[in-house]
Structure formats: C-alpha cells, structure tokens
Amino acid sequence: MKKEIIAGNRYTWQDIVDSLPDRWLGLSDITWGLNEATIESATVKYLDKTKDELAQLMVQGECSPIYTTPDNVLQIGALI
Amino acid sequence: MDDQYIRFSIPLMEDKNARPIAMLPIAAFLSAEIQKTMDEAILQKLMLHKIPVLIDTGAVIPIWTGSKSVLESFGAQFYKAGVPVSGFGGGTVGDAYNLPNLTIDRLSYRDIKIVACAELGVVPFFMIISATMFRGLAYEVDIMKFNLNIRMNPGDSYARKLKVFNKADDTFTNLSLFND
Numbered sequence: 001m002k003k004e005i006i007a008g009n010r011y012t013w014q015d016i017v018d019s020l021p022d023r024w025l026g027l028s029d030i031t032w033g034l035n036e037a038t039i040e041s042a043t044v045k046y047l048d049k050t051k052d053e054l055a056q057l058m059v060q061g062e063c064s065p066i067y068t069t070p071d072n073v074l075q076i077g078a079l080i
Numbered sequence: 081m082d083d084q085y086i087r088f089s090i091p092l093m094e095d096k097n098a099r100p101i102a103m104l105p106i107a108a109f110l111s112a113e114i115q116k117t118m119d120e121a122i123l124q125k126l127m128l129h130k131i132p133v134l135i136d137t138g139a140v141i142p143i144w145t146g147s148k149s150v151l152e153s154f155g156a157q158f159y160k161a162g163v164p165v166s167g168f169g170g171g172t173v174g175d176a177y178n179l180p181n182l183t184i185d186r187l188s189y190r191d192i193k194i195v196a197c198a199e200l201g202v203v204p205f206f207m208i209i210s211a212t213m214f215r216g217l218a219y220e221v222d223i224m225k226f227n228l229n230i231r232m233n234p235g236d237s238y239a240r241k242l243k244v245f246n247k248a249d250d251t252f253t254n255l256s257l258f259n260d
Contacts, residue, residue, distance in 0.1 A: 022202075034226065035089035035090070035091075035226055035227075036089040036130075037088070037089035037090055037091040037130075037226070038089070038091045038226075039091075051146060051206075052146055052147040052149070052150050055131075055146050055147075055150040055153075055206065056149075056150060056153060058131070059150075059153050059154070064130060064131070065131065065206075066132060067132065067204035067205075069204075070132070070204035070205070073202050073203065073204050
C-alpha cells in the first residue's frame with residue numbers, strides 16, 4: 001500500500017520504494033539494515049531534485065542521493 | 081573484519097539477490113584542496129554519506145555518469161575532450177577529467193583519469209568503477225554475503241595507480257591518456 005511521503009519525515013525503505021518508484025531522492029539520517037549498503041529507514045529530505053542537484057547538495061553535506069528502484073533499470077552492460 | 085581484505089557492502093535486490101552496485105563514502109571524491117577550505121563539521125558530515133556506484137569487472141576505464149559540473153565540484157580538472165567509449169550498450173563520446181585525489185576506503189588514487197558521460201539515460205548510480213582500478217589485486221563479488229572483497233597481500237600498497245595497457249605493446253592510442 002502506498003504511503004504519502006512528505007519531505008522531512010522518516011520512513012522505512014520499503015515504504016519509500018513502494019510510494020516513490022523510479023525516483024532520485026535525497027536522504028538523511030539513514031539507518032542501515034542487513035549491511036552498510038542496504039537501507040532500513042531514513043528521513044526523506046528532498047523529493048523533487050534531480051540526480052545532479054542532489055549530488056551538489058551531497059557535496060554540501062545535506063543528503064545522500066539514491067535512486068529508489070535500481071532493479072527497474074536492468075544493467076546488462078555498461079558503456080565503457 | 082579480516083585486515084587483509086577491503087570489503088564493500090552490496091545492496092540486496094528485491095528478490096534478495098545481490099547486485100554489483102556498492103555504496104562508497106563520498107568524501108573519497110573530495111580533493112585535498114577542497115578539504116582544506118571546508119568547515120571541519122561539514123567534512124565530518126560528508127564522511128557519513130555514500131554514493132551508489134557500479135562495480136564493472138569488465139570495464140577498462142572509470143566512468144562518471146553525473147554532470148560535469150558535479151564532477152568538477154569534487155575537484156576534477158578537465159583533461160581531454162571527445163574521448164570515444166563503447167560497450168554492450170553501444171558507443172558514445174565523453175570528456176576525460178583528472179581527479180587529483182580519489183580514495184575508496186583504504187585504497188588511494190592520485191591523479192586518476194575518469195571519463196564523464198552524462199548522456200547514458202537513466203543510470204541508478206554516479207560512477208562505474210572499472211576492474212583496472214584493482215589491477216594487481218584479487219577481488220571477488222561474494223553473492224552469499226553481499227560483499228565486494230578486495231584482497232590485500234603482504235607488501236601490497238594502499239596507494240594504487242590506474243594503468244591500462246594494450247596486451248601487444250603496452251601502448252594504445254585511446255588508452256594512452258590513462259597511462260602517465
């Protein structure tokens with residue numbers, strides 16, 4: 001079930017993925033789950049920024065940029 | 081943790097399989113010059129942030145998939161325009177940049193070259209980490225424990241140099257910019 005995601009509030013990663021697929025988000029106060037790459041919960045700080053805007057905010061220490069559903073963008077080989 | 085290994089965690093996919101996308105500390109990208117000018121509190125905060133990168137064991141050169149302005153804000157300097165790159169998905173051109181200081185966990189790279197290709201469509205990561213960055217080291221993707229393991233043997237230096245060679249004569253026009 002989709003939950004309304006409001007900037008500034010804290011959610012589980014599952015709620016974030018279910019409600020905002022295929023989006024770049026800026027997260028803060030991340031709680032890691034199984035390992036240091038698997039998010040359990042986080043505060044959704046930025047909802048409406050581009051990948052590069054989020055990267056600039058990251059440089060300023062404001063957030064961690066992350067794409068919600070990388071599994072929807074299947075990588076079968078990268079341009080190198 | 082066993083000291084002879086550098087380990088990066090790999091996030092799980094929804095079906096519980098691991099994918100070769102790792103989360104690396106973003107402070108790795110900041111040049112020494114930028115770090116000097118930054119407030120210590122902000123720097124400490126940055127150390128907590130990580131960015132998603134794709135570990136590509138078939139890749140020859142590292143690729144930046146974000147905008148050039150972001151790469152420049154990490155301290156990268158323009159190096160060469162119109163560098164052709166190709167792979168499974170086709171071909172394109174990008175601009176090569178020099179990163180004065182790149183640190184991935186304990187691995188440190190000075191003056192590493194990276195090609196910026198922002199027109200790759202939707203890519204859920206910022207950088208492709210190429211296998212050549214681990215040249216001379218043994219690495220494995222452990223799908224069972226969701227780790228990328230890089231083995232450091234006695235005598236291996238944490239200061240690494242990215243070198244890309246042609247098998248025949250150790251030179252190659254398009255790769256020469258990566259070999260100082």
